[in-house]
Amino acid sequence: MSRRELRDLVRTQLQMLLEEEDLRGAKAILVPVQPADIAEAIEGLPEAMHGLAFRLLSKHEAIEVYEYLDYSVQERLIEELRSQDVRDIVDKMSPDDRARLFDELPAKVVNRLLEQLSPTERQATAQLLGYEADTAGRIMTPELISLKENFTVSQALERIRRLANASEMIYYLYVTDGARQLTGIVSLRQLVTSQPEQLMGEIMTRDVVFVYTDTDQEEVARLIQRYDFLAVPVVDREQRLVGIITVDDIIDILQQETTEDIYALGGVQSGGDNYFQMNLLEVARKRVVWLLILLVTNTFTGTIIKSQEDLLAKVVTLTAFIPLLTGTGGNVGAQSSTVVIRGMNTEEIDALGPLQVIGREAIAGALLGTMLGTIATIWAFFLQGQIEVAIAVGISLVAISVLASISGSALPFLFRLLRLDPALMSAPFITTAVDVLGVLIYFNLARVILKL
């Protein structure tokens, strides 16, 4: 049975048992299920059952399951449950998960919840909330184990045993000096394979890779990916160790950033929420902006066509190829901007300079244009029988492909230079530039070739 089938089965059984008010049975079927799967099962239930299902869980389980729930479900549960339950759960969440939950809640609810936290917990969360969104400070957890250089291995292991329950990651230990500044890193692997009397100062790695609290989360993700780390330490501007970021958070961030990139390439604004749970007005709002920009820019093309009415009235057949030319231009441009924008995100592009990339794309565009142009010329001649029109279509296609490749690869660089998101801004401008120039080239070529 696959995990998905299992999840569906649990959800179906749970709903059935809850409808029959068989709470004991419902409780029993959840015992062998993983917290992430319980969370998914609860989300799949009708809303009215969320609170009921959640109350089936032991306090310990409830905390784990809660962290896996969608923010919208978390929020609803908070409204619903008795304040004492909530305080216990939020109190025991790890500070980074809590900061992200608070990020999503209305300010009023946040303040009420912050009040209920224990003083140390409140401080940790408030501190995380003080950092800018999307920075290392916001995604780090302060729950780490720090050691001193003069600790022996057995002292270090003793400390780990004592602090393990309050730490998210015990496989990397961080060595700090008297000023709390980070001086080294020791892995639990090193600890268990060293002699009990060895000192941290002897076995630790001094060349520590770290990030600052204001480092962008995408950069943190790339760093962890690059070095195959399980966690990376976070320091403030005085090099004092303030937290760590673990690999599991990084995977979620990579996924979220990828969704944003893909949405941007597809012309949809993203806001971190699940698109399929948004209401439809919100969906329309996230899509209409880009469509409006394109509508406006498309009228440029319309205006140019309008200005050529005399030509089109004489040779109506020219009209038939406009969608082919603008369509191909748009597609070639989209290909170029897709590879360039993805290359920027994965840093694969860094081996070449912008001019080299644009030059490569221009040549690729010429190659593609020649192939497509040849085929289109033959095709157009067979379809319409007018060799002059067919030649105008073919030559235009070459010019449009080159133009589209150049603008598709150059605009992302330009937007990056202007500190705008290349993925979000490039597409409409590429389409417009290529459409307008493409149609102009086509009409002028046609006038020359047809001698009109």
Next chain:
Amino acid sequence: MSRRELRDLVRTQLQMLLEEEDLRGAKAILVPVQPADIAEAIEGLPEAMHGLAFRLLSKHEAIEVYEYLDYSVQERLIEELRSQDVRDIVDKMSPDDRARLFDELPAKVVNRLLEQLSPTERQATAQLLGYEADTAGRIMTPELISLKENFTVSQALERIRRLANASEMIYYLYVTDGARQLTGIVSLRQLVTSQPEQLMGEIMTRDVVFVYTDTDQEEVARLIQRYDFLAVPVVDREQRLVGIITVDDIIDILQQETTEDIYALGGVQSGGDNYFQMNLLEVARKRVVWLLILLVTNTFTGTIIKSQEDLLAKVVTLTAFIPLLTGTGGNVGAQSSTVVIRGMNTEEIDALGPLQVIGREAIAGALLGTMLGTIATIWAFFLQGQIEVAIAVGISLVAISVLASISGSALPFLFRLLRLDPALMSAPFITTAVDVLGVLIYFNLARVILKL
């Protein structure tokens, strides 16, 4: 200084010192640098220097750096270095990295290298190579530490100390029975916080999440992401433990799969290689297929326009709005297919059935169409002054938006049902369907409204 600046500095210095043939100096500057950064610096050097730079490294460093190099650079180095050097390096690579290297090499080189491996190493690699590409079997490493239920904590720790150097991941330990079947999992965290005399059977978790050797690597990635694991065990069909997959490999796979998805959405075939290091004929080959399909499908639209020449000759102004209508249709369709395809990959869509998703998109399309149609009608009237044409444009836009949303969301489901890649197959069909139907609707509406 950022990591990137550091990398660039190392590369520049290294190249300078190698050009001056100051090998001692070159060796010295690499000492404090991380293996991943050394690999990057070597890749940035002119090709002729790769072998020279690589020989600067100690044997131990060389093995680590080698695993970070691009496959093309690895391949070239193998050709270049003396066979003894290579044997040592390949021999010490972890089996999963080795299997992936061999995957990329010509069969002749693979056989020569396999011959040079030690018998156990050869067996491990050959075993990995026997699994299908993109499955758990191919990306797993057999280097894990397994324990028995009757081991005490101190026995387990002793075993870890002994085997740590030959294991990629020592933070999860796997408990097997006499038939090598997986029965439980113990984390190093549990071990160091338990009493020395406790038995594995007492402290281990019995509800182990595992994958099979033929599980798709994307599913493995989602599993690790879902449960925040550092590794997941791999079993064969008889439930015998044969390997583990670690989180660092999963991040690379997620990135590679994402690039494939993004390329597919942008109409570019991907093959796992770095696009910016391909030769340009290869680039053209990877892009021309999709453009040709679109060229052919675009002629359908052309044919329809051609068939309406009588109408267009009478009201030339109708032509000016064709790019706007097909463009908007394409964009709305692209938005719908983007969110649906991404939703399939992240499983965010799973809460809704296909019909619900398509229904939602249809309503969103109607909302968007109404907004855009209203604006387009006003705009068209101001631009052209013909209210009948403006109304035809507006109403067509509503119809096209609904149509585009439906096909944009329905086709990915259809392609998934047919076991074709939704991302790769949907776009051309959506564009064609929407363009052809959109133009037909527009012309017929215009005929009715203009009474022609």
